[in-house]
Amino acid sequence: MSENVLEIKNLVVHYETPDGVAEAVNDVSFTIKAGETLGLVGETGAGKTTIALTIMGLLPKPVGQVIQGEILLDGENIVETSRNKLKQRKNDRMMRKLRGNKIGMIFQDPMSALNPVLHVGDQIAEVIRLHNKVSKAEATQKAMEMMELVGIPGVRYSDYPHQFSGGMKQRIVIAMALACNPRVLIADEPTTALDVTIQAQVLELMNGLKSKFKTATLMITHDLGIVAEICDKCAVLYAGQLVEYGTVEHIFNNPQHPYTLALFASLPSLDKDVDRLKSISGLMSDPMNLPEYCTFYERCDAGCDSCMELDPPLTEIEPGHFVKCAKFMKKTQSATTSKGTDSGEARV
């Protein structure tokens, strides 16, 4: 339980487009242990999906490029930062063996994640046959077991995706992602396309499977409610950087970064009556043109002049709780854990 299954160290990912370089992910580090769920929260364009695609080795090539950093799966590095074609091809071959096997992924839209002209059961069996030496009959048997596990009768093995409702399609996708008993499961907004009552069913299912499979789960979402419900840890992403990272207790009971506070304040609450929601003006910095100082400065209420002078590092303010804000720098100068985004910007 104490081993880190997935460990991301100082990951920097750029998209190199004809119009310039978009710094999508800047120096992100986090770890997930077996059976643990990390919620990755952030608004559109913050880099959540880029992180997921990097772990899966599915960055669009050659535009997407890992500039630096390591992704350790059970202690073994799985990203290739070199631009050498041979090395990249070797990495691709390795990733092909890992994807669907040790790393499973649940996509946001179950309709487009399933092949409309294949039986759903065969789609699950395909994953099993690719990664295990089993006969066709054994794979079919295992696929039916997986379907039963996610609450779909095995007799529907030969049905097509269009014969299922949204919630059931998402269950099939979950069965597919878990078919090879992966070490890491990446769920990219798995319930965004579903209704609340169906979402509750799917979250309940994922919670149950988590304890059964002991998978390390990376839950990408924009809904803090879902994080509170099923995650153990939470990382808040802003403009490609982690601005706050800690256990859910840290983030929900003691949020410290101005952006996290703004996220909470902007949510309409079911318990309290507020006349007006709090919001912050402005937009997230353009990843093509990130400032050299704190990326949140322009929208920050608490910002002072010194914020314009430096990019604050992610600082540990209590054991396991990291905040990237200048207001914590003076107190714990020695406990800095990261060195900002210098290396990324030097290239531009």
Add this chain to the structure above:
Amino acid sequence: MSEILKVTNLKKYFPVPAGMLHAVDDVSFSMHYGETLGVVGESGCGKSTLGKTILRLEPPTSGEIIFEGEDITNIDDKEFKALRPKMQMIFQDPLSSLNPRMSVSQQIAEPLRIYKVYKSNEEMEKRVLELMDIVGLARRYVDTYPHELDGGRRQRIGIARALALRPKLIVCDEPVSALDVLIQAQILNLLQDLQKEHGLSYMFITHDLSVVKHISNNICVMYLGQIIEQCDTKELFKNTLHPYAKALLSAIPVPSLKHRRQKILLKGELASPINPKNACRFAPRCLYAKEECFASAPELVDVGGNHRVACHFVKEINGL
């Protein structure tokens, strides 16, 4: 005449190969001036069809729609054109509801041009800039195109366009569900400010109960084309009576750790709205369903204090 809209026994059926799809089935409610009516339900419950039918974007199958004391259920095109400025709509996805080849000013000016509100272009441009100020769009965006703007700003164009003809009723069909939470808060605040300043009435269609609680005075909860619970917002959240509304409320993930509440998990999913039987439509998923629920459809009845619920056993379930 305090009622802006009164809908009685409204039905909208669509003929499909398998039979009749009952999208909106026997819905009655009324709205007052300056009020926000929230319509909540899951996808496929008929909430968008209800909004479109009220605006006469879809002709109703039967029933009666009375807008400002005038029956608009079966008016002809000419009368309809005179009516349209008073009732407008804001759509869910601002990108697909805006014309990609029109600049911001053209989008906002289009209704003004169609209704020939202003004689000169200068006057019209002045009004467009005024509308942009009202919805908080910086004037420098006047010549930009929708694809150059972010979701929040696009939605502001949609709102400015809806406001252009000074409507009285705006149907907002999931106006914030495509937006990030910070932008969502901005747009909700804007809608509330506009309501105060211009005395607008909103019909606010959404699947998000926390949004609807924030913005509405009254709420209708819909299930498979029917209203199953209807009352004012405070009452609904304090005293939820219908088993479906209870489950819906408990299913919302709450962003707080103190709140890991006991959930009511519903089995199964929405039944088919095609040729429904004469029975309670929620019965197959209901925890309390008895024989009677499968034998006859419950009526929407007032259980006291203008709180209307459609359930045979509402008293037994809630110990009233």
